[in-house]
Amino acid sequence: MAPAVVRRAVAHIEAHADQPLTLTDIARASGVGPRALQLAFARHLGTSPMAHLRRARLQRAHEELQSADATAGDTVAAVARRWGWTSPSRFSTAYRREFGVPPSGTLRT
Known part of the structure; x- marks a missing residue:
């Protein structure tokens, strides 16, 4: 199971996919910085937040x-x-x- 930060990011993406989102927006909603979010996605999902x-x-x-x-x-x-x-x-x-x-x-x- 992915850590809470990744789960929060995925939930934010799913809830706001129809809106113009940036990496910074997703990271802010997840409670971490953009680079930390990218690393968490790479480690736990094998992709990037923007690819997701x-x-x-x-x-x-x-x-x-x-x-x-x-x-x-x-x-x-x-x-x-x-x-x-x-x-x-x-x-x-x-x-x-x-x-x-x-x-x-x-x-x-």
């Missing part, structure tokens, strides 16, 4: 795309923006790498 945030945002975008309806005007770009992705191409690349399909393949038509 990106994955959380991708997962939320994936869930939203699964229930979205292109015929009702839902778009990949709008979903990506809601989850903090400002670059559609970076979102698409990360999405395909994580889920094995392009985001447009998940959006229901």
Whole structure:
């Protein structure tokens, strides 16, 4: 089990994934400095806080795309923006790498 600082950081990320978060924001919510948080994530989760945030945002975008309806005007770009992705191409690349399909393949038509 991860230490309390990592659990607090993960909880903060999950609760605020739709907001613009920085490493400093996450560290402050966890009660430690940014470097200490990075080291704790590397040691206990094998990743960084910001990589964890990106994955959380991708997962939320994936869930939203699964229930979205292109015929009702839902778009990949709008979903990506809601989850903090400002670059559609970076979102698409990360999405395909994580889920094995392009985001447009998940959006229901």
